[in-house]
Amino acid sequence: MSKSSGQGAAKQISLIRTIEQGQTFHRKGQFADAERHYRMALAQDPSNAGVLRLMGVLAHEAGRNDRAIEMLQRALEADSDYSTAHRNLGHVFALEGRNVDALHHYSEAARLDTTDINALIETARLRSDVFGNYEAAL
Numbered sequence: 001m002s003k004s005s006g007q008g009a010a011k012q013i014s015l016i017r018t019i020e021q022g023q024t025f026h027r028k029g030q031f032a033d034a035e036r037h038y039r040m041a042l043a044q045d046p047s048n049a050g051v052l053r054l055m056g057v058l059a060h061e062a063g064r065n066d067r068a069i070e071m072l073q074r075a076l077e078a079d080s081d082y083s084t085a086h087r088n089l090g091h092v093f094a095l096e097g098r099n100v101d102a103l104h105h106y107s108e109a110a111r112l113d114t115t116d117i118n119a120l121i122e123t124a125r126l127r128s129d130v131f132g133n134y135e136a137a138l
Contacts, residue, residue, distance in 0.1 A: 015044045019051060026054065031062050049079035053088060060092050068092045083112035087119045094122070099130050 022037030035058055041051045056071035072089040075082060090105035103126040109119035 011044065015041055015048075018044070019054070022051075022054065026058055031058060034058055047078040049075045049082050049085065052078060053082065053085045056085070056092075057088055060088075065092050065096055069096075081112055083109045083116060083119070086112065087116060087122075090119070090122060090126075094126065099126055102126055103130055 018037050018041045022034045022041065025031075025034035025037060035055070038051050038055050038058065041048060042055070045051070052071050052075035056068045056075060059065070059071055060068035069089065069092055072085055072092065075085040076089065079085070086105045087109035090102045090109060093099070093102035093105060103123065106119050106122040106126060109116055110123045113119065
């Protein structure tokens with residue numbers, strides 16, 4: 001193994017460990033520590049869609065939906081086919097009363113992952129809400 005590929009592997013391992021540490025803090029509700037680790041991961045890989053999504057979820061859980069929307073949109077800029085990020089963004093938009101935007105993202109999540117029952121249910125619910133009748137939800 002060359003020196004450069006060894007360094008690349010070490011950086012990847014460091015990135016994974018940093019993300020895992022952030023997730024541990026996140027699960028414990030230690031949001032400041034989680035955010036610090038997620039920021040360290042983004043410093044290593046600024047377009048990491050997974051970390052951007054985690055930052056969005058963290059912001060939402062901290063009551064900062066404007067920041068959550070920003071981070072989740074950045075995650076989707078990095079990976080437009082990231083179904084979980086679409087579902088998370090749909091959730092935040094729905095909470096903000098932005099039902100058309102929520103419907104778009106839940107629909108995308110359901111299209112990308114047909115096994116995502118939550119995205120399918122929310123898509124049907126929002127179609128009914130947005131279009132005003134049950135038949136439109138089908």
